[in-house]
């Protein structure tokens with residue numbers, strides 16, 4: 124058996140081939156679900172496994188599935204493969220190397236909520252991946268594993284790919300649904316949430332690629348098996364995308380409860396040129412940035428414990444900053460990103476990012492006056508809590524935490540003791 | 544006369560079949576990609592052709608071209624080299640790579656080389672942060688990723704395009 128749950132291609136060569144995948148019991152879980160479990164039972168197993176969404180928000184997956192409005196049909200399933208958060212590159216590896224496990228997860232999820240049509244929304248740049256997936260879907264249809272009347276039952280399922288066209292905001296689930304409907308990708312007001320009002324106004328489950336990829340093995344090995352891999356708070360395993368100033372950037376699948384120290388120093392090989400680690404961005408450009416103290420490095424990676432440190436585990440996109448980098452440059456880069464990606468629908472985010480961009484550039488180019496820094500801090504604070512979607516909230520996290528936790532990089536008094 | 548429809552009847556049928564028949568509008572982005580396929584940009588005429596196919600307003604099609612960065616409404620270099628200079632890549636030298644490449648091509652970021660062959664642009668994260676410096680090429684044949692690059696091997700690649708471009712021109716003479 125593979126030591127991986129998700130990145131199984133790393134020790135099972137060619138698992139992307141249907142024959143190999145089936146030799147590894149692939150599509151048995153889907154068949155078992157369709158032929159011997161009713162739909163609610165599948166959802167119950169996923170609920171009991173403790174699986175939480177891997178796209179960032181960490182919402183319990185089974186619970187989301189149980190919210191589907193049973194009085195409004197048809198139901199849809201959408202896999203979110205928009206993957207555009209700086210520092211995130213796990214879904215791409217999963218789809219490239221272990222596509223059938225992902226597709227089987229989508230199929231099981233579709234069965235669980237009674238959807239007969241599922242879409243995989245990929246960022247436009249993943250054009251080749253979409254063609255690759257189309258080929259796999261085709262193969263599955265030919266093998267009778269997708270399509271009409273599956274395994275001799277009433278249940279039918281079609282899966283289609285759909286390409287975005289370059290807009291980070293389309294990763295936000297309601298913007299994604301707008302985009303899939305052929306409109307500009309701008310978030311909807313919520314509630315209602317997709318399980319009651321989703322694609323074409325119908326109940327829809329949206330889950331991340333990695334979330335779905337967990338499902339087949341949970342069905343095969345049971346909820347308890349999955350829970351036991353992780354910790355009380357955070358069940359199972361997670362793929363961490365490690366990037367920035369480390370020797371060996373890449374994706375690492377680790378059980379929850381591992382530490383940043385293990386991730387960065389054991390797996391990632393330590394810091395480039397053996398410099399000192401300075402900061403950790405736990406969740407890509409959207410992170411509340413952590414000062415890398417011993418306490419932070421030894422904290423178990425779990426949703427709750429990272430929150431306690433004053434950040435979020437998010438999608439597990441760990442960007443490492445070392446002593447050679449100044450935080451005023453880091454926030455100039457993150458704001459560059461958010462200013463570019465703000466969809467423009469609401470004023471605080473659109474105008475606020477414009478201002479933050481102006482100020483972070485000015486500060487980075489040398490105008491580190493207390494006045495400019497306080498102004499930047501005030502602008503960021505004023506955006507908080509006033510945005511229609513989380514992008515606006517994300518944009519200020521890096522700015523506020525950099526100024527708060529790394530004052531010395533902004534010409535302010537360093538904090539005396541390391542509060543971590 | 545609907546050029547798009549007569550050029551790509553099969554492709555269009557396949558695209559439309561993906562969506563519920565009363566939700567044809569969902570096909571608008573795939574059709575825009577199709578319209579952009581050959582020339583790398585979307586002609587104005589294609590907008591009205593798409594609006595006809597989907598029974599929607601032409602302006603609704605046009606706003607999408609403006610909203611999504613992968614759609615182009617004007618001719619630029621045949622190949623767009625789009626270098627990721629977002630945070631993680633910049634932490635691994637992508638800004639220096641961009642500067643070096645542009646210097647070698649004697650252009651600034653955002654400009655097109657003298658022979659009209661390549662446009663070099665900066666873009667945001669492409670989900671390849673562990674393989675910087677990296678860029679994607681948007682060209683006649685879709686989008687391809689190039690990872691762990693340096694200026695020398697990138698220039699070699701451009702030279703190959705130039706040679707094959709010259710060969711193509713010979714052929715069509």
Ligand SMILES: Cc1cc2nc3c(=O)[nH]c(=O)nc-3n(C[C@H](O)[C@H](O)[C@H](O)COP(=O)(O)O)c2cc1C
Pocket residue numbers: 175176177178179180181182184203204205206207208291292293294295296297329330331332334335512513514
């Ligand atoms: C600005 C923004 C960008 C997002 N980008 C992605 C993304 O690229 N992929 C993803 O799965 N979720 C993304 N999300 C989260 C989705 O809105 C949604 O919560 C997620 O797809 C649900 O799936 P999960 O429960 O399996 O995580 C994004 C959210 C926001 C606010």
Ligand code: SF4
Pocket residue numbers: 292309310464465466467468469470472473510511512513514515516
């Ligand atoms: S917060 Fe920003 S990205 Fe989100 S809807 Fe408002 S303008 Fe658009």
Ligand code: FES
Pocket residue numbers: 209210211627628629630631632633667668669670671672673675
């Ligand atoms: S930051 Fe460049 S690919 Fe992610």
